């Protein structure tokens with residue numbers, strides 16, 4: 001098969017030919033033409049969340065986690081105190097990196113099968129006045145659950161706390177409006193819903209908050225205040241930029257705008273998600289989340305109860321048919337995940353489920369429902 005495999009994962013994702021072709025040129029990092037690409041990219045990213053008047057965007061080399069780490073290191077003073085709302089694996093990662101950077105972190109835990117709760121956030125903030133920042137994950141990609149960002153942001157604003165949002169798996173697909181939703185930092189990356197290639201994160205930062213952040217960061221390469229100051233002064237990245245990633249993302253953003261921006265992307269991913277869940281249910285597979293909690297980003301399915309099911313074999317057989325699935329990330333339950341994002345549509349989702357059906361027949365799986 002000469003078609004690339006379809007990546008049904010939380011990233012890297014399937015990209016378009018146009019995006020791939022944008023990477024076939026070499027760019028000098030000092031060149032004014034490359035600086036112009038960086039500038040255009042930055043204004044396009046701000047526009048997506050309507051943040052041009054109040055916020056700035058700071059790109060950073062690396063995967064998405066690097067940018068989350070940089071946001072915490074830069075925004076939170078060394079004696080700050082971060083409240084982390086935890087309903088899954090990416091929340092736990094955010095709490096861990098906060099602690100590793102020497103910031104005080106308090107974790108409020110929730111069930112992985114539920115969204116985090118606004119009332120428990122309000123209670124935690126009322127109980128401890130020393131909290132300076134709240135860290136939330138918009139879509140917890142470990143399960144696919146959507147957290148109530150607007151209500152969480154209102155609670156933080158009312159309590160006068162800074163808000164840092166890991167919007168890695170939602171930026172560009174779900175509506176986020178900086179004119180009505182108050183945050184200090186919103187973190188995302190090139191290789192998720194914007195359908196670029198991986199290698200660059202970025203943080204949309206409220207300018208007023210960033211101004212107070214000089215010398216907060218204990219890390220040189222993670223210092224977004226410094227990266228921002230240098231970029232504003234010179235138009236260049238502070239250290240070697242991921243040039244091919246940057247031009248590919250800028251090209252992906254041109255396609256994003258042509259497709260119709262955020263509403264169009266959400267409509268396509270929602271159609272992907274509905275097609276996937278409907279067709280998988282027809283085969284007997286059960287989604288892990290209740291429907292109202294499910295973001296149209298990635299779907300967790302219970303592993304089939306059939307004793308002949310084994311993820312690795314199931315995965316490899318789907319891969320040989322052209323589709324890359326993803327393991328589950330739950331500690332207690334055996335699950336697997338299927339992404340709905342990337343440069344794919346409902347046709348690819350239908351083909352993916354046909355491939356899964358063929359795998360099911362070939363292994364001879366009979367009991368597709370959950371084990372317990």
Ligand SMILES: *Cc1c(COP(=O)(O)O)cnc(C)c1O
Nearest residue numbers: 063064065090139141166168169
């Ligand atoms: C993808 C993702 C990240 C970043 O993961 P990397 O492996 O560092 O790219 C962080 N948070 C969420 C919610 C994600 O989906």
